[in-house]
Amino acid sequence: THSPYTSLVPKQGVKLTPKHYAYLKISEGCDHRCTFCIIPSMRGDLESRSITQVLDEAKRLAEAGVKELLVVSQDTSAYSMDLKRQEGGVKTAFWNGMPIKNDLMTLCKQLGKLGIWVRLHYVYPYPHVDDLIPLMADGTLLPYLDIPLQHASPKILKAMKRPGSIDRTLERIKQWREICPDLTLRSTFILGFPGETEEDFQLLLDFLKEAQLDRVGCFKFSPVEGAPATDMADQVPEDVKEERFHRFMQLQQEISANRLKQKIGKTLDVLVDEIDEEGIIGRSKADAPEVDGLVYVDNLSGINVKVGDVIKVTITNSDEYDLWGSC
Known part of the structure; x- marks a missing residue:
């Protein structure tokens, strides 16, 4: 840490x-x-x-x-x-x-x-x-x-x-x-x-x-x-x-x-940090890199995304630190 x-x-x-x-x-x-x-x-x-x-x-x-x-x-x-x-x-x-x-x-x-x-x-x-x-x-x-x-x-x-x-x-x-x-x-x-x-x-x-x-x-x-x-x-x-x-x-x-x-159901701006075969990993405005949580995103709409883009993500799930959602 x-x-x-x-x-x-x-x-x-x-x-x-x-x-x-x-x-x-x-x-x-x-x-x-x-x-x-x-x-x-x-x-x-x-x-x-x-x-x-x-x-x-x-x-x-x-x-x-x-x-x-x-x-x-x-x-x-x-x-x-x-x-x-x-x-x-x-x-x-x-x-x-x-x-x-x-x-x-x-x-x-x-x-x-x-x-x-x-x-x-x-x-x-x-x-x-x-x-x-x-x-x-x-x-x-x-x-x-x-x-x-x-x-x-x-x-x-x-x-x-x-x-x-x-x-x-x-x-x-x-x-x-x-x-x-x-x-x-x-x-x-x-x-x-x-x-x-x-x-x-x-x-x-x-x-x-x-x-x-x-x-x-x-x-x-x-x-x-x-x-x-x-x-x-x-x-x-x-x-x-x-x-x-x-x-x-x-x-x-x-x-x-x-x-x-409380963020489930909300749509957040997410900055894309990485993209792999499982989907997109990014951070919301609430997450500083390396110390806070991540947002794991399913690209259901198939939009063309690259690292550094800010995308709209609807949150569907959460745990103690991270969020899950789709765009």
């Missing part, structure tokens, strides 16, 4: 990305000092690429036939904050002969004009993330938000040096879904962080039940050389981590299965 705490994209990511989707890196490094992570010590503080650099690359990729851009960085929602802090601050850039702001909102709006799928990954729940939801509702961005929440216990979040009050997060999730009913929410969590009690873990399970997230990745805490959490007291025994992991996954699989069941 790909761990976001040690590398940004899955191993198969950059090197072997099929040419119908591509990772678009908008910054390097991170200003957070989460106690389980060594990325800042390896990569340094946040360093955003200029908006013109990013848009130039995105435009080239779109012209080369890329149909989906996966926007990545260690902290996507912090994009350009470092540029604003610099002396004088970089307030304006020029793109296509027009002055544009050097910020995340402008970047997303401009990427949305390329006419291809734009998916955001690794978005911290800063207040200004609320402004992106209308862009997902109107189709500028895919209605998909990958927010690494990591835990739900205030005590554990504090020990992790993570931002965010969970009650406020639940409130915002509710608001986001009101603005954009098709929103898919993905998150990652760490189980067995030093000091995690059964009570802390129960808070996490309660949060999952309440939040009803669509996609969830879960990692058992493992010591990483150089990460402050490695030397913390009250390390959780491996057998306890394992037992909690199974309970967590069992609950989330039920939630995921129920949410996918």
Whole structure:
């Protein structure tokens, strides 16, 4: 399984990305000092690429036939904050002969004009993330938000040096879904962080039940050389981590299965990833490559389809992770 705490994209990511989707890196490094992570010590503080650099690359990729851009960085929602802090601050850039702001909102709006799928990954729940939801509702961005929440216990979040009050997060999730009913929410969590009690873990399970997230990745805490959490007291025994992991996954699989069941009978846009003798394999707007589910499609109408096409698929079946349908 790909761990976001040690590398940004899955191993198969950059090197072997099929040419119908591509990772678009908008910054390097991170200003957070989460106690389980060594990325800042390896990569340094946040360093955003200029908006013109990013848009130039995105435009080239779109012209080369890329149909989906996966926007990545260690902290996507912090994009350009470092540029604003610099002396004088970089307030304006020029793109296509027009002055544009050097910020995340402008970047997303401009990427949305390329006419291809734009998916955001690794978005911290800063207040200004609320402004992106209308862009997902109107189709500028895919209605998909990958927010690494990591835990739900205030005590554990504090020990992790993570931002965010969970009650406020639940409130915002509710608001986001009101603005954009098709929103898919993905998150990652760490189980067995030093000091995690059964009570802390129960808070996490309660949060999952309440939040009803669509996609969830879960990692058992493992010591990483150089990460402050490695030397913390009250390390959780491996057998306890394992037992909690199974309970967590069992609950989330039920939630995921129920949410996918609601898609039966609907017609979805599906991006074709591969075609074999059994049919078409693709992904809906709710599925990022390599980490989320797939849509298995019977080509009943016999339409001519190639990899990278977006087709309409009527969903007929589902399980905990994947969908089945026909076109």
